[in-house]
Amino acid sequence: MKLFIPGPISVPASTMAAMQKEMIGHRGKEFAEVFGVCSAGLKKVFQTKNRVLISTSSGSGLMEGAIRNCVNENVLMLSCGAFGKKWYDIAKSTGKNVDLFEIPFGKAFRAEDLRKKLSESGKRYEAICITHNETSTGVENNIKELAPVVKEHGALLMVDAVSSMGGAKIEVDNWGIDVCVTSSQKCFALPPGLAFASVSERALEKAKTVKGRGYYFDFVELAKEYDTNQTPYTPAVGLIFGLKERVEAMEKEGIENVWARHAALALETQKWAKSKGMGLFAEEGYRSKTVTCIENTKKINLDEVKKRVKARGYVMDGGYRKLNDDLIKAGKADTLRIPHMGDLSIEELKKYLNVLAEEMKI
Numbered sequence: 244m245k246l247f248i249p250g251p252i253s254v255p256a257s258t259m260a261a262m263q264k265e266m267i268g269h270r271g272k273e274f275a276e277v278f279g280v281c282s283a284g285l286k287k288v289f290q291t292k293n294r295v296l297i298s299t300s301s302g303s304g305l306m307e308g309a310i311r312n313c314v315n316e317n318v319l320m321l322s323c324g325a326f327g328k329k330w331y332d333i334a335k336s337t338g339k340n341v342d343l344f345e346i347p348f349g350k351a352f353r354a355e356d357l358r359k360k361l362s363e364s365g366k367r368y369e370a371i372c373i374t375h376n377e378t379s380t381g382v383e384n385n386i387k388e389l390a391p392v393v394k395e396h397g398a399l400l401m402v403d404a405v406s407s408m409g410g411a412k413i414e415v416d417n418w419g420i421d422v423c424v425t426s427s428q429k430c431f432a433l434p435p436g437l438a439f440a441s442v443s444e445r446a447l448e449k450a451k452t453v454k455g456r457g458y459y460f461d462f463v464e465l466a467k468e469y470d471t472n473q474t475p476y477t478p479a480v481g482l483i484f485g486l487k488e489r490v491e492a493m494e495k496e497g498i499e500n501v502w503a504r505h506a507a508l509a510l511e512t513q514k515w516a517k518s519k520g521m522g523l524f525a526e527e528g529y530r531s532k533t534v535t536c537i538e539n540t541k542k543i544n545l546d547e548v549k550k551r552v553k554a555r556g557y558v559m560d561g562g563y564r565k566l567n568d569d570l571i572k573a574g575k576a577d578t579l580r581i582p583h584m585g586d587l588s589i590e591e592l593k594k595y596l597n598v599l600a601e602e603m604k605i
């Protein structure tokens with residue numbers, strides 16, 4: 244069964260095999276060596292010289308950690324979809340003052356709008372949080388263009404790249420991202436259970452001044468242990484074996500080639516949708532490299548299609564549920580999403596698209 248949902252995605256057989264290794268203790272030399280390879284590999288994927296913390300949690304854990312560590316009082320959350328809203332809810336739960344800057348689903352943020360919002364607010368935010376790849380709508384925000392506005396304001400730039408890191412081009416250091424969070428079950432093609440976050444020196448210095456960072460996601464403690472290829476508590480050793488295999492595979496392919504493959508997968512999917520008379524939900528110029536959100540223009544019963552597609556060996560995605568509920572309520576077409584991430588090839592994608600077209604009868 245091949246998973247075509249936007250995470251978890253199917254794990255390559257070689258990665259599954261790497262995780263079958265006999266268990267080892269996490270305080271020994273062998274674990275430290277594996278951890279060291281992972282941390283060097285992650286730096287290449289993230290394009291950073293900063294530490295890339297490895298957490299035994301899903302991405303939401305480090306998204307909460309980013310707020311707990313880098314904000315004393317005021318944080319601004321940008322949201323253009325369900326996951327921006329989710330980070331807002333996470334941030335609110337920490338008791339900090341969180342302001343929400345929301346734009347309609349399907350749209351992307353523009354630098355001039357952020358600049359205007361900041362000058363109108365009259366507030367000084369310690370951190371500004373942005374979703375890079377909004378998985379619910381297939382929008383990719385242009386972090387490179389937004390980053391200078393965040394810097395002008397003097398805030399830390401924190402980015403949710405859960406569904407794009409390791410697929411779309413993201414240059415953490417060149418773009419000036421202070422905290423960049425991702426999860427294992429998306430472009431890394433690992434099972435769920437690990438999360439990674441690059442943390443700049445500036446963010447770490449800020450963390451040292453913040454009280455109530457908590458224990459599990461304390462960046463200061465995680466960084467201290469990280470520097471000796473260790474974690475403060477028992478990590479998911481089996482998943483870390485798998486991570487080593489994945490970062491080595493990405494390095495072998497070459498990160499530029501990984502980015503180019505994902506961009507080609509996205510174009511192929513967009514071309515297919517248009518050729519079948521369907522619309523693309525995300526606005527032009529801001530479409531994701533890792534997940535395409537398609538308007539079900541012909542209002543086909545996707546639940547029925549899902550069953551037929553499953554009989555042919557694929558788990559299909561029927562769109563983000565809450566978004567679809569709203570669209571249907573407004574009398575509009577619902578959506579389906581096609582994820583194209585991980586080690587997926589153009590040939591495998593085309594095969595899936597053919598099955599989908601046959602079962603959608605389009």
Ligand SMILES: Cc1ncc(COP(=O)(O)O)c(C=O)c1O
Binds near residue numbers: 379405
């Ligand atoms: C953009 C985005 N942010 C955050 C999350 C939450 O990540 P996790 O499920 O790993 O906690 C997801 C999960 O799908 C996501 O797509």
